[in-house]
Amino acid sequence: QVQLVESGGGLVKPGGSLRLSCAASGFTFSDYYMSWIRQAPGKGLEWVSYISSSGSTIYYADSVKGRFTISRDNAKNSLYLQMNSLRAEDTAVYYCASSAAGSLNYFDYWGQGTLVTVSS
Amino acid sequence: EIVLTQSPGTLSLSPGERATLSCRASQSVSSSYLAWYQQKPGQAPRLLIYGASSRATGIPDRFSGSGSGTDFTLTISRLEPEDFAVYYCQQYGSSPPTWTFGQGTKVEIK
Numbered sequence: 001q002v003q004l005v006e007s008g009g010g011l012v013k014p015g016g017s018l019r020l021s022c023a024a025s026g027f028t029f030s031d032y033y034m035s036w037i038r039q040a041p042g043k044g045l046e047w048v049s050y051i052s053s054s055g056s057t058i059y060y061a062d063s064v065k066g067r068f069t070i071s072r073d074n075a076k077n078s079l080y081l082q083m084n085s086l087r088a089e090d091t092a093v094y095y096c097a098s099s100a101a102g103s104l105n106y107f108d109y110w111g112q113g114t115l116v117t118v119s120s
Numbered sequence: 121e122i123v124l125t126q127s128p129g130t131l132s133l134s135p136g137e138r139a140t141l142s143c144r145a146s147q148s149v150s151s152s153y154l155a156w157y158q159q160k161p162g163q164a165p166r167l168l169i170y171g172a173s174s175r176a177t178g179i180p181d182r183f184s185g186s187g188s189g190t191d192f193t194l195t196i197s198r199l200e201p202e203d204f205a206v207y208y209c210q211q212y213g214s215s216p217p218t219w220t221f222g223q224g225t226k227v228e229i230k
Contacts, residue, residue, distance in 0.1 A: 035219070045157075045165065045208055047219035059217045095164055105212035105219075106155035108176065110164035 002026040002109045004096050009114030016086050016118070022079040022096030022111055030054075030074040033099040035107060036081050038092035038116075048094070049081065053101060064090075086118045122147050124209055124222035132230040139196040141225045143209035148189045153212040156185055156194045159224075160205045168207075169194065196227075204229050 008020040020036070036048040049070040050059045058070055069082040079096050093115050097107035123146040133139055143154070151172040157165040167176040169185035172192055182197040196203055209222040 037219075044223045045210075045221040047221070050217065050219070061218070103170070104217075105153045106167060106170045106210065107157075107165075107219075108167050108170075110166070112164050 002098070004098065004109060004111035006094060006096055006111045006114035009094065009116045011117045011119065012086055013120050014087060014118055017082070017084045018086065018116060020081040020083065020094055020096075020114060020116070022081075024077045024079065024096075024098070027098070027109075029077040031101050033101070033104045034070075034072060034079045035097050035099065036068075036070060036079075037095045037097055037107070037110075038090075039095070039113070040089075040092045043092075046092075050104070051079070083116070086116075088118050090116060091118045092116060121218065122149060122211055122213055122220055124211060124220055126207075126209060126222035126225045128225060129223075130226045130228060132228050133199055134230045135199050135201055137199050139194075139199055139203070139227055141194040141196075141207055141227070143187075143192040143194070143222050145190045145192070145211060149192075149211045151188050153214075154185075154187070154192050155210045157208045157210065158203075158205050159208065165208065199227070201229075203227065 003025045005023045012018050035050045051070045067085045071080045093113040095113045097110045125144045127142045154172040156169040159165040173185045184195045186193050206224045206226045208224045
């Protein structure tokens with residue numbers, strides 16, 4: 001069955017960096033578009049970044065542009081999010097989510113999330 | 121940027137009752153690009169509806185979606201105990217590509 005498992009979250013000071021990973025299994029990872037979506041404590045969902053199946057097309061939300069970098073390694077069935085210059089408002093659970101080829105407009109599978117806390 | 125406004129914020133209903141959730145967009149949204157998700161406490165969101173009215177794999181037929189333009193609706197025909205959760209609508213905008221969520225509607229047990 002489809003499984004997405006995030007890791008790499010934790011406590012980091014403002015201005016610090018963190019790298020999140022998402023390990024995929026149960027489907028042909030290289031065929032799927034992938035995204036990161038976050039949820040601040042007690043709040044709603046916010047899309048963060050998207051990467052195409054080949055990695056050639058990438059988009060970011062304005063709130064993270066220039067600070068976060070999304071990447072993927074299809075040989076390792078893995079998705080990454082490098083987060084630099086972290087701010088308190090980046091505190092959230094970060095989910096990786098997949099979108100089937102031809103259906104980039106919605107997210108069909110989600111991981112369980114990893115918590116990032118930015119605090120001094 | 122399209123803003124999605126969900127109403128009501130909280131819906132208090134009893135099992136067996138019908139739930140009607142609204143999602144209103146600030147500009148017209150293609151029906152193909154409107155989805156609904158369910159999220160239970162401590163869990164990841166789960167896709168329920170895509171393309172405004174198509175049920176995702178494994179979703180019971182008591183869940184249905186409808187609407188077009190700026191007004192979309194998620195209906196749960198008869199609430200089961202496991203349906204009490206928060207529901208989010210989401211739209212995809214292509215220029216530039218962005219994915220936007222509504223603020224959510226909580227369906228709670230009355």
